[in-house]
Amino acid sequence: MSGANVQRERPVFDVCVIGSGAGGGMAAKVLTEAGATVAMLEAGPDWDAQRDSAMLKWPYESPRRGASTPERHFGEFHAGLGGWSLDGEPYTVGDGEEFRWFRVRQLGGRTNHWGRISLRFGPDDFRARSKDGLGDDWPISYDDLKPYYDRVDRLVGLFGSEEGLYNDPDGIFQPPPQPRCWELAVKRAADQLDITCIPSRLSILTQPLNGRPACHYCGQCGRDCGTGSNFSTPSVLLPPARSTGNLVTFLGAMAREVTVDSRGLATGVAYVDTATGREEHVRAKAVVLAASACESARLLLNSKSALFPDGLANSSGTVGRYLTDTTGTDVMGFIPSMRDGVPHNEDGAGGAHLYMPWWLDNAKLDFPRGYHIEIWGGRGMPGYGFMGGIQNYPGGGGYGADLKQMYRSY
Ligand SMILES: Cc1cc2nc3c(=O)[nH]c(=O)nc-3n(C[C@H](O)[C@H](O)[C@H](O)COP(=O)(O)OP(=O)(O)OC[C@H]3O[C@@H](n4cnc5c(N)ncnc54)[C@H](O)[C@@H]3O)c2cc1C
Ligand code: SF4
Structure with a gap:
């Protein structure tokens, strides 16, 4: 049988989705539920939080106390397989430029370990140019997007509080967890300074939702959640997509180029099987690029043809x-x-229970736009690098029993 015949016998999917992170996972769920057959190409290996999460591991269960490894730059218990450099995937930056490109390679992409901070754009964010003359206005408004934010909130589940702040629109929230001691101390100071300090808005369940249990406050969301109580693509989006029977996932499939026909329409994606190094091709009538912003741009640039x-x-x-x-x-x-x-x-959720949305009046400032502040603190499990730099604290440092006492004290 000739290669051409083999090619013809391969299935033609309605859609090929490249990447299985936040973008790819949602595309696969929506498309498969609408009846489309979807081939999902994922460069990394499988990731299943129930099996792979190190949520309940103690630092002493590792000889390295959780220190980072070349495969996991945020630490060996962390749920991100990758970091600022990936074996076999080098990149360069322009002269005098500095850009550190954080990437992971695994089913679910960065949704396995993101901070779960889930904020809506506000009305002003869609018309920034009209407000301050910088950038561009969006062609849509907050009101256009609001129904979709609402749908995502109901699907994903997040906690927060209704505050009625104009440019930080409320979502459909579950009750937020109580602030912890250090958060209350910061909140007290923020109130005195008239700085807005409110419950965070995190995609973590405080009540059961769609068969997923509420968070049990182990504080380890960065290791991913073995009970599926926070949002990740493999825990929330891929199960319903799979249950349609319309999703086929190709793992270790590094997309290289979107292929097109003589009319310039997509015919599928050429990819490299990372296990064999062989070039393969998946056929599809349409292609969704969701390999993360920079990688999707790279794939478009890589997809050169006469047309x-x-x-x-x-x-x-x-x-x-x-x-x-x-x-x-x-x-x-x-x-x-x-x-x-x-x-x-x-104990608490694996993220700040309180945060400070942008609270100042830009008309009175010499810079545009703003920022928000996330609050961190408290006692962590003493893993690798625990309280490094204690010698810089007032009276800190020392040796032996004195040093141990300092650790306890601080
Ligand atoms: C540590 C950290 C914390 C964060 N916290 C927050 C937060 O609290 N709130 C927030 O809003 N955002 C947060 N973000 C950002 C957020 O995680 C990302 O914006 C979002 O996950 C991007 O989704 P994506 O689908 O574009 O890409 P990704 O989630 O990165 O998914 C891309 C997928 O494509 C795969 N892939 C890449 N190249 C190829 C290829 N050539 N072929 C096949 N597959 C490929 C990758 O393996 C990956 O699985 C955080 C990011 C990081 C790193
Ligand atoms: S803090 Fe809650 S959501 Fe995060 S990993 Fe622990 S149980 Fe899961």
């Missing part, structure tokens, strides 16, 4: 340009009143 010499969907030449990112930084402080505190139950 599209600069890559697919790139007649403007803007694919892969004008990238922006969500930047973050952290500041650490020490609250003296919490020193020598009485050990008590600090």
Whole structure:
């Protein structure tokens, strides 16, 4: 049998979805439930939180106390298989540029370990240019998107509180967990300074939903949740997609190029089987790129043909340009009143119970837009690197019993 015949006998899927993270998982669920047959290509291996989550592991169960490894840059118990560099997937940046590209490779992508902070864009975020003359307005408004936010909230489940803040719209919330000791201390100070400080909005269940149990407050969402109480694609989106019988998942399938016919329409995706190194092809009438923002752009640029010499969907030449990112930084402080505190139950969700949405009036500031503040603190399990830098604390450091006492005290 010739290669051409073999090719013809392969099934033609309605849609090929590249990537199984937040974007790919939702595309697969919606499409399969609408009756489409879907081939999902995922570059990484399988990930199943019930089997793979290290949610309940103690640091001493590892000789490295959970330190990072080349395969898991956030630590060996962390649910992200990858980091800022991936074996066999190098990248370069322009002269004088600095860009650290965080990537994971596994079923569910970053949804297995993201912070679960689930905030809606507000009305002003859709008309930023009209407000401050920078960037562009969106062609849709918050009201256009609101019904979809509502649907996602009902499907995913998140906690929060109804605050009625104009540009931080309320969602459909489950009750938020109580703030912990350090959070109450920060909240007290924020109230005195007139800084808005409200319950976080996290995709973590505080009540059972759609067969998933409520969180039992182990505080380890970064390791993924073995009970499926927080949101990840494999726990929430893929089971209903699979139950339609319309989803076929290809693991270890690194998409290389979207193939097109002589009219320029997609015919499928060429991918590399990472186990054999062989090039394969999956046939589909339509292709959804959901391999993460940069990788999806790379795939479009990689998909060159006589019809599209600069890559697919790139007649403007803007694919892969004008990238922006969500930047973050952290500041650490020490609250003296919490020193020598009485050990008590600090269990909670794996994320901040309180946060500060943008609270200032931009008209009175010399910069546009804003930021939010997430609060972290409390006693963690003493794993690798625990309280590193204690010598920098007032009176900190020391040796032997003194050092141990300092750890307890701080
Ligand atoms: C540590 C961390 C914390 C975060 N916390 C938050 C938060 O609290 N709130 C928030 O809103 N956002 C958060 N984010 C961001 C959020 O996780 C991402 O924006 C979101 O998951 C992106 O979804 P995605 O589907 O585009 O990509 P991903 O989730 O990265 O999925 C892409 C998938 O495609 C696969 N893939 C890549 N290339 C190929 C290829 N060539 N062929 C086949 N498959 C491929 C990958 O293996 C991966 O599974 C966080 C991110 C990180 C890293
Ligand atoms: S804190 Fe809750 S949601 Fe997070 S891993 Fe633990 S039980 Fe699951």
